Amino acid sequence: MKKVFCVLLCTLLLFVGAGCASSANLPEIMSEYVTMLQEPANPESIAEIGAFLDQNLRVFETEHANQMLVAFEDYLFAFDQNSPDYRAFLERYKQYMSEDLAALYDIKAQEQEHPAVIDHVLQKSWEELSQRAHSLEILITTADHQIVREEAVRIFEYYIRLMLIGVSGTPIFDSDGRFNESAQNTYVAFSRQYADTTVAEVLREFIAYLGSIDFRIDFENMEETTAFSDISSRLVSEAGKRVLQ
DSSP: OHHHHHHHHHHHHHHHHTTOOOTTOHHHHHHHHHHHHTSOOOHHHHHHHHHHHHHHGGGSOHHHHHHHHHHHHHHHHHHOTTOOOHHHHHHHHGGGSOHHHHHHHHHHHHHHHSOSEETTEEOSOHHHHHHHHHHHHHHHHHOSOHHHHHHHHHHHHHHHHHHHHEETTEESBOTTSBBOHHHHHHHHHHHHHTTTSHHHHHHHHHHHHHHHTTTBOOTTOHHHHHHHHHHHHHHHHHHHHHTTO
């Protein structure tokens, strides 16, 4: 929220510094919006901001409308992490946002409607996780707006982490320390089908590492478990960097 809020403040200063004036009174509208976002979030303030955006978003260029909508999303999230209804948010404001921001909100809506994880158990197959990561990679590499790319990378890393590590209720290794065979087959097939993608590159490195340990891990061996944790965490972090290159 702080980063987006700072962007809004900078935008307001640019409006004022440029002596921006029009029948829409853009500097005054943006100033009022920034002031509203400084108020503690509650149902009344949320409804007020929503009505304010309904009335005023149309006078702003897409770049500024994007910033205002992301700031409102953060405001909603600060009030209640389950508060932003992304499908409703998208339907209400899609006409004012850029295509890449709309694509991001559609991805968020899909995750909200059909979560990848519920109660520490995966709800999606390894193939579905791979496809979600792939969709995010496409968005990241085609998005025109930095504000979209940054948030898409965060979600992208989330799916990569699920793919490489799993979750407590759906571990990537079975109780005998054997790597999940379904995940292995899925990742090999994906890396062949989408060979030139960042996801495929990361999966190839991951599979190569697993091959070096015969796709098994000894949970009693601290060196092995630490190595797996370090390598998988590194690949998650590097995936987020590589996809931006």
